[in-house]
Amino acid sequence: MDRLKIGLIGDIVGKVGRNMVISNLERLKKEYQIDFVIANAENASGGFGLNYKNANELLNAGIDVITGGNHSFDKSEIIQFMDSLPILRPLNYPLGVVGKGIFVKDNIAVINIMGHYGININVDNAFVTLENAISEVKKNGIKNIIIDFHAEASSEKRMAFCMTRGKISALFGTHTHIGSDDLQIQMDSFYVSDLGLCGAYDGVIGMEYEAPLQKAKMGYGKSHFKVLENGNNIFQMAILTLENGKCKDALKIRILNEKRLQDINAINL
């Protein structure tokens, strides 16, 4: 039987987030015998984008494939490495955009898709692109299909899940940086609206609150958004058990500073 343990990590924000991954991932991989880890790193370098050094740091920390989103290209130096490293950007960026949106290794396919609501980038239709991508991957006989649906609206993520459940192993949400508690398995497919960030827990989605608040109140910002460096930090990761591409069991681990919080178990529907 083809049995796999998969780790899923949401948006890693800044050095704080990278350090939480570095200090927790290898130990948890051993403890849970995790075979393959997918992590979203669109905010891993200073909160905006991903540079070459930090990409390697995360890959060396035990991540197998990095996904992205609306911040994939914020650090333009990464563009020249997107073909050679296991780094995805959303598949539905228009034709001609550098990089790739699907990663395939052995019997695993990872697809990165970006939603529309509240995201100011004109990507191709997320649902049509996803449906076509799943058909293509299935034609190649790949059983373990995992999707990072990077979107603001949980309704878009739910639509994508309803469209794909029973045909995929997992669809997880990223982008909001706020973890949701709706982990579930339905028709052998795993779903969560958002995994939540790895990074600073006290500010606004991993950043200091002052600059975004000033902008929200006054309509202009007097300083740049900065990653919050002092305070409580969180690491969170979902762990899935897949058998022949079907999700049989899942939970989410959360570590606040060094304290393990109560796990969230997926409801098996």
Ligand SMILES: [Fe+2]
């Ligand atoms: Fe993000």
Ligand SMILES: [Fe+2]
């Ligand atoms: Fe995002």
